[in-house]
Amino acid sequence: xxxxxxxxxxxxLLRIGVSEAVAYRAEMFVWxxxxxxxxxxxxxxxxxAREAPVGPYGSQDFVRYFLAAxxxxxxxxxxxxxxxxxxVRQGTLAMRLLRPISPLWSYAAENIGAMPMRLFVVVxxxxxxxxxVGWKSVPETAWGWVFFLVSLFGAWLITFLxxxxxGTLSLYMESxxxxxxxxxxxxFVCSGYLYPVDLFPPVWRTLIxxxxxxxxxxxxxxxxxxxxxxxxxxALLGRQWLWVGLLLVISLGLWNRGLKRFAAFGG
Amino acid sequence: MIxxxxxxxxxxxxxxxxxxxxxxxxxxxxxxxxxKAVDGISFEIKPGERVGFLGPNGxxxxxxxxxxxxxxxxxSGEVRVDGHVPRHREDAFLKKIMLVMGQxxxxxxxxxxxxxxxxxxxxxxxxxxxxxxTLDELVTxxxxxxxxxxxxxxxxxGERMKCELAAALIHRPKVLFLDEPTIGLDVSMxxxxxxxxxxxNERNGATLILTSHYMDDVAALCPRVIVIDKGLLxxxxxxxxxxxxxxPEKRVVLRLNQAVAADSxxxxxxxxxxxxxxxxxxxxxxxxxxxxxxALSSLPVQDxxxxxxxxxxxxxxxxxxxxxxxxxxGA
Ligand SMILES: Nc1ncnc2c1ncn2[C@@H]1O[C@H](COP(=O)(O)OP(=O)(O)O)[C@@H](O)[C@H]1O
Ligand SMILES: [Mg+2]
Numbered sequence: 001x002x003x004x005x006x007x008x009x010x011x012x013l014l015r016i017g018v019s020e021a022v023a024y025r026a027e028m029f030v031w032x033x034x035x036x037x038x039x040x041x042x043x044x045x046x047x048x049a050r051e052a053p054v055g056p057y058g059s060q061d062f063v064r065y066f067l068a069a070x071x072x073x074x075x076x077x078x079x080x081x082x083x084x085x086x087x088v089r090q091g092t093l094a095m096r097l098l099r100p101i102s103p104l105w106s107y108a109a110e111n112i113g114a115m116p117m118r119l120f121v122v123v124x125x126x127x128x129x130x131x132x133v134g135w136k137s138v139p140e141t142a143w144g145w146v147f148f149l150v151s152l153f154g155a156w157l158i159t160f161l162x163x164x165x166x167g168t169l170s171l172y173m174e175s176x177x178x179x180x181x182x183x184x185x186x187x188f189v190c191s192g193y194l195y196p197v198d199l200f201p202p203v204w205r206t207l208i209x210x211x212x213x214x215x216x217x218x219x220x221x222x223x224x225x226x227x228x229x230x231x232x233x234x235a236l237l238g239r240q241w242l243w244v245g246l247l248l249v250i251s252l253g254l255w256n257r258g259l260k261r262f263a264a265f266g267g
Numbered sequence: 268m269i270x271x272x273x274x275x276x277x278x279x280x281x282x283x284x285x286x287x288x289x290x291x292x293x294x295x296x297x298x299x300x301x302x303k304a305v306d307g308i309s310f311e312i313k314p315g316e317r318v319g320f321l322g323p324n325g326x327x328x329x330x331x332x333x334x335x336x337x338x339x340x341x342x343s344g345e346v347r348v349d350g351h352v353p354r355h356r357e358d359a360f361l362k363k364i365m366l367v368m369g370q371x372x373x374x375x376x377x378x379x380x381x382x383x384x385x386x387x388x389x390x391x392x393x394x395x396x397x398x399x400x401t402l403d404e405l406v407t408x409x410x411x412x413x414x415x416x417x418x419x420x421x422x423x424x425g426e427r428m429k430c431e432l433a434a435a436l437i438h439r440p441k442v443l444f445l446d447e448p449t450i451g452l453d454v455s456m457x458x459x460x461x462x463x464x465x466x467x468n469e470r471n472g473a474t475l476i477l478t479s480h481y482m483d484d485v486a487a488l489c490p491r492v493i494v495i496d497k498g499l500l501x502x503x504x505x506x507x508x509x510x511x512x513x514x515p516e517k518r519v520v521l522r523l524n525q526a527v528a529a530d531s532x533x534x535x536x537x538x539x540x541x542x543x544x545x546x547x548x549x550x551x552x553x554x555x556x557x558x559x560x561x562a563l564s565s566l567p568v569q570d571x572x573x574x575x576x577x578x579x580x581x582x583x584x585x586x587x588x589x590x591x592x593x594x595x596x597g598a
Contacts (some may be wrong), residue, residue, distance in 0.1 A: 001357070005358075005392045008389070008392065009389040009390050009392065011389075012385060012386060012388075012389035012390075013386070013389065013390075014386070016375070016378070016382055016386050019376065019378055019382060020377065020378060023418070024377065025375040025377060090371075091371060092371055092372070092373075094333070094338050094368075094371065095368075095372070095373040096370050096373075097338055097356075098336060098337075098338070098361065098364075098365065098366055098373075099387075099390050099391075100358040100361040100362055100390065100391065101390050156409060219275065260340075263339050263340045263354065264339075264340045265278065265279045
C-alpha cells in the first residue's frame, strides 16, 4: 500500500488496537503479574546493598533502577512472534495477506495499542518511585525526557522487529517459539532486566554494549533515572538506533522472503 | 475478466522419514514430494458471471481460488484477473477482489463486527459516504442490525458467517471468490446467504466463483459450473447440460392411493425406490411420456411428478465415472 494510504489507515488501526487491549484487559493483568521479576530483584539487591554499596549502586539506587526497569518492560512489550506463529499454523495469515496493507502494520498497531492500558499500571508505579526515592526516578531535564522517550520507542522497535524475525521463521520451521525462548533467556541475562549492566565485569561489558539486549531495557532505564550526561546519552542512543536499522533490514528481509516461499511452496 | 491458461500448482511437501537418524539427516538434506493439486486447467470467465466449482474433496478447488486471489504462486501457467497478474498482489488488484473462506475468519474475535467493518474501511481506503451507503445496505439485506454490536465470539456460526460476508464486501469487490461459504449452516441460513450473494452479483455486476458442498447452493446460484477432479478440469458448461450428460434419465415419482406389488412397477421402468404408497422410477428421457400414461392407466396414481436426478447423485456418479476412467488409463 502506498505510504499515504497506510498513514491514513494507521489511526484506525491504532484505535482498534486499543479496543482489543481493552477487551483483553484480564489477560494483560495476568501478564503484568508475570513481569514482576524486577520487583523481586529490587528486594534482593537492596538487601545486599544495605551492608555496602554494590559498585555505584546503593539501596536507593537499586529501588530507582528496578522500578524503572518494571516501567520500561511494560512500555516496550511486543508479542508479534506468537501472533505470527499462531496465524501461520491456523492459516489465518492468508486472510491478512488478502488485504492491501502489510500485516506487519496490523501487528505493530495491535502491540502499540496495548500501551494506553498499561499506563494504568505504569503511572502509579512511577508516582510511587518519585515519592519514595525522589525526583531522580524520572528524567530531570527536558532533553532527558526527549531522550528517554526516543529510547523507549527504539527499545520497543528492537523488541518488535526481533519478534517479527523469529515469528517469520515459523514459515521455515516447526518450532520458532523455541527460538523465542532462547532469545528471551539471553534477554534476561544481558538486557539489564535482572541487574544493571554496569555490574558486569569490564570485559563482558564491552560485549554487552555491542549486543542489542541492553538497548531493550538497560538504556531506557538509565535514561529514565538520569544515569548519563548529554554526550554519553546521545552516543548510546546512536547505537540503539543502529540496532533498530539493522534489525529493520534483517526482519523485513526475512519476512519478504518468507512470504514468497510461503506462496511458492504452498501455505 | 478471469482467464486461466494451463494452470498447474504442485505443492512441495517435506517428507520426514521415521527414525531419529533419518530425521537428523533430513535436516541437512530435505526430501520433497510433490502434490499435484492443480494439474493443468484452463477456463475463461466473463464479467458478471456466476460460476460454481464442483469437485470432490481434495480436487484442487481451494488451491485454484488461492492462486486466483494471489495467495499462492502458480507452478506454471498463466492467470489474469481483470488484467492483473494475481501473484504480484498490486494494491489495485487486492482492492478489486475478495476471497471468503467458510473455515477461515477475518472478523476480530473479541470485538464487535462493526469494528472489523471500520478497520476494513480504513485499510481499503473507502470514502466515508460510500462506506455508510454500503454498510446500510449490507445491514438491511443481511439483517445485521442486532449483530454488529456484539463481540464476534458471542455470535452463532450463521450470524458470524453473515458478518464475515459483510466484512468482505465493505470495499465492494468486483470479483468475489467464495470457498464453501455456507459450510455448517442450517438450511434457512444457507438460503439467506444464497439470496444475498445473488443480489450482490446482480446489483454490482460482480463476477463470482463459488465452491460448495451443497449442490443446492450451486444449483440456485450458478448457471455455469466447472467440474474439477484430481486437479483436472472434467466439465465446463451449463448445469442442466451437465445433468443431461451424466444422467440423461428422468425420474417419475409416483404417489399411490394404495400399496402395489413390486412386479406391477417393474415393467414401467427401473425402480429406484419403492415403499408402500410411493415409488420412484427411472426412465430414459424419450420414454417419459409413454411411462407416464401407462402409469396413469395401470396404477392407482394419486399424484405424479417428473424430476431430474438429485444433483448430489449426479455428481457422485460423475466422480465415480472419472475415477473408473483414470483407473482404466492407469492399467
Ligand atoms: N499447503 C498444502 N501443502 C501440501 N498439500 C496441500 C496443501 N494444500 C492442499 N494440499 C493438497 O492439494 C490437494 C488439493 O487441495 P484443495 O485445493 O484444498 O482441494 P479442495 O478445495 O478441492 O478440497 C489435496 O490433495 C490437498 O491435500
Ligand atoms: Mg477446499
